[in-house]
Amino acid sequence: MNLPEGVVIHGREPRLGGPEWTERYRGAVMNTFGDPQRVLVRGEGSHVWDADGNKYLDLLAGIAVNALGHGHxxxxxxxxxxxxxxxxxxxxxxxxxxxxxxxxxxxxxxxxxxxxxxxxxxxxxxxxxxxxxxxxxxxxxxxxxxxxxxxxxxxxxxxxxxxxxxxxxxxxxxxxxxxxxxxxxxxxxxxxxxxxxxxxxxxxxxxxxxxxxxxxxxxxxxxxxxxxxxxxxxxxxxxxxxxxxxxxxxxxxxxxxxxxxxxxxxxxxxxxxxxxxxxxxxxxxxxxxxxxxxxxxxxxxxxxxxxxxxGGLLEATRVRGDQLADGLSLNARVESVTGRGLLRGVVLSEPRAAEVQKAALDAGLIINAPTPDRLRLAPPLVLSEDEAADAVRTLSTIIDEVLA
CATH class of the missing domain: 3.40.640.10 (Type I PLP-dependent aspartate aminotransferase-like (Major domain))
Incomplete structure (x- = not known):
């Protein structure tokens, strides 16, 4: 069946990549947010995938929204x-x-x-x-x-x-x-x-x-x-x-x-x-x-x-939050880690948070840079110990690379 461009029947549309979806976004959605950083298509637990098949560890949870992660x-x-x-x-x-x-x-x-x-x-x-x-x-x-x-x-x-x-x-x-x-x-x-x-x-x-x-x-x-x-x-x-x-x-x-x-x-x-x-x-x-x-x-x-x-997630949130804070605090380019539980601010030694955020996204971590020298982490409360350890390793490496 030949369909007009953009028409979907029961979701059967040829798979589009991020650039194509972004172009359609520009033509249909009010420009109040600028271009999307990625076009996400699926989530499971603490991870999401974009339209190009890339996997990300979601350390922002839709800005502290997805308390139980994705698809709970x-x-x-x-x-x-x-x-x-x-x-x-x-x-x-x-x-x-x-x-x-x-x-x-x-x-x-x-x-x-x-x-x-x-x-x-x-x-x-x-x-x-x-x-x-x-x-x-x-x-x-x-x-x-x-x-x-x-x-x-x-x-x-x-x-x-x-x-x-x-x-x-x-x-x-x-x-x-x-x-x-x-x-x-x-x-x-x-x-x-x-x-x-x-x-x-x-x-x-x-x-x-x-x-x-x-x-x-x-x-x-x-x-x-x-x-x-x-x-x-x-x-x-x-x-x-x-x-x-x-x-x-x-x-x-x-x-x-x-x-x-x-x-x-x-x-x-x-x-x-x-x-x-x-x-x-x-x-x-x-x-x-x-x-x-x-x-x-x-x-x-x-x-x-x-x-x-x-699920005992209040205690788990305290433990995982301390794991993130303790691990990232070991980085010499991190001046402090603020917050409690799984709402954390990572204070950098230089005002280059936006660069770190972009590099982290490219490396498969979703974080936020609310101010020039601070990163914000607000992952799902179901974040596992291994996922938190992976986040610390990856983010610490990125901070070193960007601020070197």
Missing amino acids: PAILEAVTQQLQTLGHISNFFASAPQVELAERLVGLLGGEGRVFFANSGTEANEAAFKATRRTGRTTIVAAEGSFHGRTMGALALTSKAAYREPFEPLPGDVRWVPYGDADALAAAVDDTVAAVILEPIQGEAGVIVPPADYLAAARRITSEHGALLWLDEVQTGMGRTGDWFGHTPSGVTPDLVTLAKGLGGGIPIGACVALGDAATLLGPGNHGTTFGGNPVATAAALAVISTIES
């Missing part, structure tokens, strides 16, 4: 069974997975609360932003180096000027403070502040870890002024740091927690969890979503949580 049977089974049972219902109705997931998240956070489900981290932050307005105050204190999303509300709270300035004026009265500086935070928060938004570890800034007492200080300061403490756990949550949440070691109880990325293990889902009195800030008509909390996404998230528990 628990997610496949949960999504398949749920689609066969009930796919989408809208929020005129409820489903069992939606309710069960809300209960699990509140339980993991250790308090009384309620959940608003969305489709992404940005949308979770939009819900939280709207909740802060219900306090009767409008000022938000945010940290320099922060990233909270690209929609207009979340963007207003995102530090990078290059992201914000083309779209100003943005909503909200935002005060910026240096991340990790409790004294600066105390000076910025007064009785007009609705909320302080912080990441327990800043991801897009290069995996920046604040002082150990920083979140406790933020909790004390916000409580003194009747402000909400809002923790953006989109990247750090759901086991990524070796605890269920990045803020867990601090012992604080926030008012708002936003989640996404690893929550669905690759299926789009976000959640705004409001604890204590904050749980009643949003009421009927205050917010909504068509797809948020749909049965398929919530079933996938329940499978992720169950697998992390049954």
Whole structure:
């Protein structure tokens, strides 16, 4: 059968390579990301393959999304069974997975609360932003180096000027403070502040870890002024740091927690969890979503949580993360390795992270260069000991070659 160029019947298209797919991408997809680095076609565990047959060890996991790696049977089974049972219902109705997931998240956070489900981290932050307005105050204190999303509300709270300035004026009265500086935070928060938004570890800034007492200080300061403490756990949550949440070691109880990325293990889902009195800030008509909390996404998230528990992946994440950090720290051209668990920043002795990232990709490692002198590693929580050892050897060699 002769088909018009580009027409696919049941997936039977002549195999195309990366250059051909990239050319089609340029003609069909908005140029918001530039050309793709590779065109990926398949994944299994901690590995992916591109359209040209090349294999990569995925040390980024879709930017901390694929918590269970690629093609994990628990997610496949949960999504398949749920689609066969009930796919989408809208929020005129409820489903069992939606309710069960809300209960699990509140339980993991250790308090009384309620959940608003969305489709992404940005949308979770939009819900939280709207909740802060219900306090009767409008000022938000945010940290320099922060990233909270690209929609207009979340963007207003995102530090990078290059992201914000083309779209100003943005909503909200935002005060910026240096991340990790409790004294600066105390000076910025007064009785007009609705909320302080912080990441327990800043991801897009290069995996920046604040002082150990920083979140406790933020909790004390916000409580003194009747402000909400809002923790953006989109990247750090759901086991990524070796605890269920990045803020867990601090012992604080926030008012708002936003989640996404690893929550669905690759299926789009976000959640705004409001604890204590904050749980009643949003009421009927205050917010909504068509797809948020749909049965398929919530079933996938329940499978992720169950697998992390049954597979001992919190402990495994701590062990594998230490293995990566200890191994890479032996390289003389690595000044330090930051972060916890499997969210790690590799600080280079020279600002050539982009060159290292490109060389690593050519060598079969997917990593990220969020700043000129930092690499970011956020592999699947199922990364094996052998895979971690291979990552250390390969990346260390590449760093030596590029920085020589």
